[in-house]
Amino acid sequence: MSTLKVLDEDFSAWKCVTCGHTLNPSPVELEYLDSKFNVELPACPDCGFVLIPEELALGKMAEVERMLEDK
Amino acid sequence: MDQKNLRDWEAKCTQEEPPKCKARCPLHVDGREFCRLLQAGQIDKAWAVLCRTMPFPSITARICDGDCQNDCLRSQRGGGIELAALERFAAENFKRSPMLRALPPKGKNIAIFGAFLPGLAAAWDLGKKGFTVIVFCEDKMQGFGNLPADRISNQVIEKELAQFGKMNVSFAEHGKCDPQTVMAACDRFDAVFVDPLAHNATQLGINEVDTVTLQTSKEFLFASTEVNNSSFISLIALGRKGALSIERKLQNASLTAGRDREAPFETKLFTNISKVQETAPLAVPTEGYSAEQAQEEASRCLLCECMECVNNCAYLEEFKSYPKAYARQIYNNASIVMGTRMANTMINSCMLCGLCEKVCPENFAMQDIVLEARQDLVEKGHMPPSAHEFALRDMDFADSSTCALVKHQPGTTQSKYVFFPGCQLSASDPGAIERTYAHLCSTLDGGTGLMLRCCGAPADWGGQKEIFERKMESLKRDWESLGHPQIIAACPSCIKILQQELPDAEIISLWSALSSEVDQLKEPPETALLSLQDPCSARDNHELMNDVRMLLSGINVTFNEPELSGSLTECCGFGGLLANTNEPLSRKVAERRAEKLDHDGVTYCAMCRDMLAKAGKRCQHILDIIFPDGDADPAGRTAPGYSTRRENRVRLKETLLRETWNEQPEPRNDYESIAVKFTGEARKMMEERRILLSDVQKTLLSVQESKQVLENMETGHMLVQFRPVTVTYWVEFEMSGTNYLVHRVWSHRMRVLG
Numbered sequence A: 001m002s003t004l005k006v007l008d009e010d011f012s013a014w015k016c017v018t019c020g021h022t023l024n025p026s027p028v029e030l031e032y033l034d035s036k037f038n039v040e041l042p043a044c045p046d047c048g049f050v051l052i053p054e055e056l057a058l059g060k061m062a063e064v065e066r067m068l069e070d071k
Numbered sequence B: 001m002d003q004k005n006l007r008d009w010e011a012k013c014t015q016e017e018p019p020k021c022k023a024r025c026p027l028h029v030d031g032r033e034f035c036r037l038l039q040a041g042q043i044d045k046a047w048a049v050l051c052r053t054m055p056f057p058s059i060t061a062r063i064c065d066g067d068c069q070n071d072c073l074r075s076q077r078g079g080g081i082e083l084a085a086l087e088r089f090a091a092e093n094f095k096r097s098p099m100l101r102a103l104p105p106k107g108k109n110i111a112i113f114g115a116f117l118p119g120l121a122a123a124w125d126l127g128k129k130g131f132t133v134i135v136f137c138e139d140k141m142q143g144f145g146n147l148p149a150d151r152i153s154n155q156v157i158e159k160e161l162a163q164f165g166k167m168n169v170s171f172a173e174h175g176k177c178d179p180q181t182v183m184a185a186c187d188r189f190d191a192v193f194v195d196p197l198a199h200n201a202t203q204l205g206i207n208e209v210d211t212v213t214l215q216t217s218k219e220f221l222f223a224s225t226e227v228n229n230s231s232f233i234s235l236i237a238l239g240r241k242g243a244l245s246i247e248r249k250l251q252n253a254s255l256t257a258g259r260d261r262e263a264p265f266e267t268k269l270f271t272n273i274s275k276v277q278e279t280a281p282l283a284v285p286t287e288g289y290s291a292e293q294a295q296e297e298a299s300r301c302l303l304c305e306c307m308e309c310v311n312n313c314a315y316l317e318e319f320k321s322y323p324k325a326y327a328r329q330i331y332n333n334a335s336i337v338m339g340t341r342m343a344n345t346m347i348n349s350c351m352l353c354g355l356c357e358k359v360c361p362e363n364f365a366m367q368d369i370v371l372e373a374r375q376d377l378v379e380k381g382h383m384p385p386s387a388h389e390f391a392l393r394d395m396d397f398a399d400s401s402t403c404a405l406v407k408h409q410p411g412t413t414q415s416k417y418v419f420f421p422g423c424q425l426s427a428s429d430p431g432a433i434e435r436t437y438a439h440l441c442s443t444l445d446g447g448t449g450l451m452l453r454c455c456g457a458p459a460d461w462g463g464q465k466e467i468f469e470r471k472m473e474s475l476k477r478d479w480e481s482l483g484h485p486q487i488i489a490a491c492p493s494c495i496k497i498l499q500q501e502l503p504d505a506e507i508i509s510l511w512s513a514l515s516s517e518v519d520q521l522k523e524p525p526e527t528a529l530l531s532l533q534d535p536c537s538a539r540d541n542h543e544l545m546n547d548v549r550m551l552l553s554g555i556n557v558t559f560n561e562p563e564l565s566g567s568l569t570e571c572c573g574f575g576g577l578l579a580n581t582n583e584p585l586s587r588k589v590a591e592r593r594a595e596k597l598d599h600d601g602v603t604y605c606a607m608c609r610d611m612l613a614k615a616g617k618r619c620q621h622i623l624d625i626i627f628p629d630g631d632a633d634p635a636g637r638t639a640p641g642y643s644t645r646r647e648n649r650v651r652l653k654e655t656l657l658r659e660t661w662n663e664q665p666e667p668r669n670d671y672e673s674i675a676v677k678f679t680g681e682a683r684k685m686m687e688e689r690r691i692l693l694s695d696v697q698k699t700l701l702s703v704q705e706s707k708q709v710l711e712n713m714e715t716g717h718m719l720v721q722f723r724p725v726t727v728t729y730w731v732e733f734e735m736s737g738t739n740y741l742v743h744r745v746w747s748h749r750m751r752v753l754g
C-alpha cells in the first residue's frame, strides 16, 4: 500500500522532549473501524511518537471517520 | 420496516397526491405545474405540460371550458383559477411546441367509426402508441363543426389533422356507415372503437357496455352508451378511455386494473389555506388574456401541496424532502449490506418531538419510523459510534456514584413521596433543586425522599434498547428501595418515561404538587408579560400543561401562548439527541423557536431553558420565579457548558450530603486536583468539540506518568495526548507557575497503529 502524504505544513518546530529529536515525516499506520491507512505524519525518529495535528484531526481525519461510520 | 410497512407509511403521506385541478380534470392535466411555469413567464414550457396530456393540444387547449374551476382549491379563497383561459393563452402564444413522435407501427390494425371528439381522441392516442388506425367517417371535419368557431381557426384544425397523418392514423371518408359495416369490421380489424356521437351502443344493437372500460358484449368492440350534455373535455376523455382499453386488450393485460382514478376523483392532498388571502379571478377579455394578465392569473394558483409537517419542522425542511420520500430513504438505508448508509445523518437528526404527527392530516408520525430505524442500526451494529456516544457517556456520568443519590428525607426511614428532579435540571441549576427539595420537605407530611439520577431518555432516543432496559431496571430498583413512594417529577421527559416504564408508580408533576398548595408559595414580585414554552415531551400530557398554567396563574404570573403552543409546541432543539448528532441544525431549531416567543420565555424544562438561552433568548425556568436565588436577572443567566453541567451535578450531591444529610461525600478523583486554566479560545474549542475539563485533566495526569511530551521550540508550548477508550485527546499548553494554561485541545477517533 502506498503512503499518503496528507500534510503540507512543516512540523519540525516540534521536538520529542524525552528523546530530544525534532519530528520528521514518517510512514505511520492508522486504523478506524477495521480500515487501515498508511500516511506520512510527523513522528519522533527515535521513539516513534506520532503527532496528529489539529487541522488533520478536525479536517481530513474527521471526514474519513464519518465516512467509515456510515459504511 | 418491511415492504408492507413501507407501503403503509408511504400511503399515509399525501404530499404526492395530485392537486384538486388535476384530479378533477377528465384528462388529468397538471394545472399546478402549468401555473407554476406561467407564473415564471415560461410559456413554452407551460405549453409542453399541456402537450404531454392533451391529444391534438392546439384544439383541446382552446375548447376546454374549465371543468375543474369549481373544484380548484382557490375557489375557497376568491374563485377558482381560470385554467381554461390560461390554456387558451398558452395555445395562442407559445413559440415552440415539443416534437410529437409516434411509436413505429406495431402491426395491429384498429378501426374507428366516427370522427367526433371521442373518435379523434382514441385515434390520436392509439396512433401515437404505434397502432395503425383507420378512422371511418363521412367527413374528417365533422367533429369540428360544433366547436366554438371564434376560438379555433381552420388553420389550427388543418395543422392538427396533418399531425394525425404523421402518427399512423388515416381517414376513410365513406359516407355514413351502417351498424352492419361496424360489426363486420370486427372481423377484419384487431379492434374497433365506435365514437358514440356517430353510433351509440344501442344503435349497434348492443345493450351491455362496461362503463369503466367501454368493452361491449362483442369481444374487441369498444363503444359507449349515449352521451348527453358532456363537456368537450369529457368527450375527449371518453375516447382516451376506449383507446387505453384497446391497448390493454391487445396486450392481453387486465382491462380493469388500476383504473379507479381514470375518471375525475377526490384527491387526498391536503393544503393548508388558513393564511391565504381572498383574491378574485382576473376577468377574461373576449380576445383572451395578455401575457401580463396570464401571469397575474396564474400567480393566484396556490401551487397546492401539503408539506404541512415540513413547514413546521426545521429537521424535515433541512433534508429537503418530505416524509413519504424519507420513509423510502430509511427503508433503503436499512437494506444496505455493503456501501454507504446515506440516510444515517437524517435518521439521527429527528428530535422525536412528535409535532409532525399532530399537524399532519393523516397523522404521519415521523418519530416512530426514525426511532425504529435507530434501534435497527444499533441492533445490527451499524449505528455510527460517534453519533450518541457523548450523550450516553453523560447519562452514565449522571447515574454514577459521583452524581446519583437515592435517600429518604433526613431523619426518616420512610418515604411517602420522592422528589425526582431529573439529571438536566441538576446540571442546569442545582441550586433550584436544593431550594425545591427543602420546600417539599417542609410542606409535605410522611417523608419526602430524593432521587438524583437520569431517567434513561438518552438511551431511548439513541435507539439503545438494551441499555435503556438496563436503566429502567435500575431505576425501578431505586424506586422500590424507597418503598414505592409517589414520584414528584420536575422534568417533562422524565415524567413521560416514568409513566411508560413504571406503570405501578403514582407519578405527579412538581407543578401539580406546588399548585395544589399554592398558598404555601411566596407570591413573586410582579413581572412583565412572559411567553410560555411548552416542552415537546409535554405535548400529549394535557394534565401537565394544565397544571403549569394553573400554577403560573396561581402566583399571578402573566404569560401568553406562542403561535405553536400546547400540544402543537415545538422542540427546543435538544430532543432526540439532536444537539449531539447535528449541532448546527440544533442551533437553527433553537433560534427558530426563540423567534416565536414574543416576550421573555418561561418554561418548565431545564433543556428548553438552556437551549433557548444559548440561542440568545431571555428565558426563565419556573423555579427561577418560584424559588428565586437572589440572582437579579435569572432570564439572562448563561447556559452552563458541558463541563460545568457535570460539575454542577457532582457539587449538588456533595452539598446535599454535607448540608442536608450531614454526611461526608466521597473524595474526588485524583485527576480533579490538577489545576488547569484555559485561554478564552481554548474554552470555546472545548465546548464546540465536546471535550470536557475532565478529559483535559485526565490527559495531563496520564502524561505525568508516561512523560510522552512534545515541545514546540518556537512557542514553547507543550503537547500531550491520551486515549482513555475510543477517543484520543490532544492538549497543547504552557506552564504558568504551577498551573497548566491550556491553549488548544482537539480529538480524533482514529488510532495510530505504529
Ligand code: SF4
Pocket: B019, B020, B021, B022, B031, B032, B035, B071, B072, B073, B074, B081, B083, B300, B301, B302, B303, B304
Ligand atoms: S390552486 Fe392551482 S394547484 Fe391548487 S387546485 Fe387550483 S389550479 Fe390546481
Ligand code: SF4
Pocket: B312, B313, B314, B315, B316, B349, B350, B351, B352, B353, B354, B355, B356, B357, B366, B367, B571
Ligand atoms: S418528530 Fe419532531 S423533529 Fe421529528 S420529524 Fe416530527 S416534527 Fe420533526
Ligand code: SF4
Pocket: B012, B013, B014, B015, B270, B306, B307, B308, B309, B310, B322, B323, B324, B359, B360, B361, B362, B363, B364
Ligand atoms: S403533513 Fe407531511 S407527512 Fe402528512 S401528508 Fe403532509 S407532507 Fe405528508
Ligand SMILES: [Zn+2]
Pocket: A016, A017, A018, A019, A020, A021, A044, A045, A046, A047, A048, A049
Ligand atoms: Zn521520542
